[in-house]
Amino acid sequence: MPDARSIILHQYETSPFSEKIRLALRLKNLGWAGVEIPVIMPKPDLMPLTGGYRRTPVMQIGADIYCDTAVILREIERRFPMPSLNLPGHEGLASIVGSWVDGRWFQASVGVIFGAIGDDVPEAFKKDREKLSGRPFDTDAMRAASPMLRDQWRAQLMWLEERLAGGRGAGSGIYLVGMKPGLVDVHAHMNIWFVKQRVPDFVDACFETAPLTKAWYERLEEVEGQSAEMIDGSTALEIAKHAAPRLVSASTAHESQDFGPGETVAVAPDDYGKDWVTGELVHADAQRIILQRVTEEAETLHVHFPRSGFLVRRA
Numbered sequence: 001m002p003d004a005r006s007i008i009l010h011q012y013e014t015s016p017f018s019e020k021i022r023l024a025l026r027l028k029n030l031g032w033a034g035v036e037i038p039v040i041m042p043k044p045d046l047m048p049l050t051g052g053y054r055r056t057p058v059m060q061i062g063a064d065i066y067c068d069t070a071v072i073l074r075e076i077e078r079r080f081p082m083p084s085l086n087l088p089g090h091e092g093l094a095s096i097v098g099s100w101v102d103g104r105w106f107q108a109s110v111g112v113i114f115g116a117i118g119d120d121v122p123e124a125f126k127k128d129r130e131k132l133s134g135r136p137f138d139t140d141a142m143r144a145a146s147p148m149l150r151d152q153w154r155a156q157l158m159w160l161e162e163r164l165a166g167g168r169g170a171g172s173g174i175y176l177v178g179m180k181p182g183l184v185d186v187h188a189h190m191n192i193w194f195v196k197q198r199v200p201d202f203v204d205a206c207f208e209t210a211p212l213t214k215a216w217y218e219r220l221e222e223v224e225g226q227s228a229e230m231i232d233g234s235t236a237l238e239i240a241k242h243a244a245p246r247l248v249s250a251s252t253a254h255e256s257q258d259f260g261p262g263e264t265v266a267v268a269p270d271d272y273g274k275d276w277v278t279g280e281l282v283h284a285d286a287q288r289i290i291l292q293r294v295t296e297e298a299e300t301l302h303v304h305f306p307r308s309g310f311l312v313r314r315a
């Protein structure tokens with residue numbers, strides 16, 4: 001049974017961003033608990049924890065709630081540093097690669113997948129994603145754009161092939177940076193996994209001209225790690241309720257908008273699913289913002305967001 005120190009990942013099986021975290025947990029051989037959350041809204045057990053952030057995954061450790069894979073990976077590395085995934089050569093570079101794969105390559109992946117299977121997608125899913133993105137879920141347009149998106153997708157896959165083939169000096173090896181898997185590999189794996197789940201023939205065809213990437217991907221897939229203990233959302237809420245957030249020094253130094261600790265602010269993603277989460281500012285630095293929220297269901301929580309990709313305003 002998980003406790004206040006356990007990693008609880010609110011996720012769903014088919015979510016590529018969740019798979020990014022699951023791969024990191026496998027590589028670090030960490031035990032974790034999982035809550036299978038709904039693929040579409042409503043998410044009644046998640047909302048009390050996040051205060052309105054609906055995207056997937058969310059990590060919980062006791063009464064600390066981590067929204068977005070960038071802040072989740074940072075926290076996993078901070079709390080469980082050994083074995084490290086932030087190996088020499090991965091520092092900083094991993095976040096740069098993460099930003100690329102979460103943005104441009106993910107958008108191409110979505111187009112490739114729904115261009116292929118869009119007609120089989122349930123109506124409720126389409127409606128939910130239209131609301132999330134603020135754009136029509138137009139399967140005809142996706143099918144029409146599919147050949148071009150496939151080319152774009154393969155072009156990005158070939159960047160990995162070039163990296164694996166290139167440079168025989170320091171830093172070259174069987175992973176993207178050297179001889180051991182690290183955070184750069186964790187990020188780069190996500191879209192291949194995502195498309196392979198839904199359109200495996202296309203990925204296999206791309207692999208024919210990317211043998212090093214195929215071997216690299218298969219090496220990562222062989223890592224077993226620990227299996228999750230699945231719990232339900234109400235158990236996760238109980239764990240949060242009986243835990244206290246980790247102590248953190250109140251600090252908002254160098255804030256360009258002059259926020260002070262204790263001020264009420266709101267945070268939202270800047271791309272899609274722009275749901276504002278309101279709370280009392282506890283801490284803000286260049287990479288992270290932490291809001292305190294007092295809730296009926298889980299008492300006091302600290303909700304963590306990354307800075308890049310998020311907007312912050314006075315509430």
Ligand SMILES: N[C@@H](CCC(=O)N[C@@H](CS)C(=O)NCC(=O)O)C(=O)O
Pocket residue numbers: 015016017018039040041054055056057067068069070102132309
């Ligand atoms: N920047 C976010 C992106 C997360 C994201 O877009 N996840 C997808 C699923 S893999 C999502 O939230 N879809 C809508 C949903 O699950 O409600 C992160 O890195 O965690």
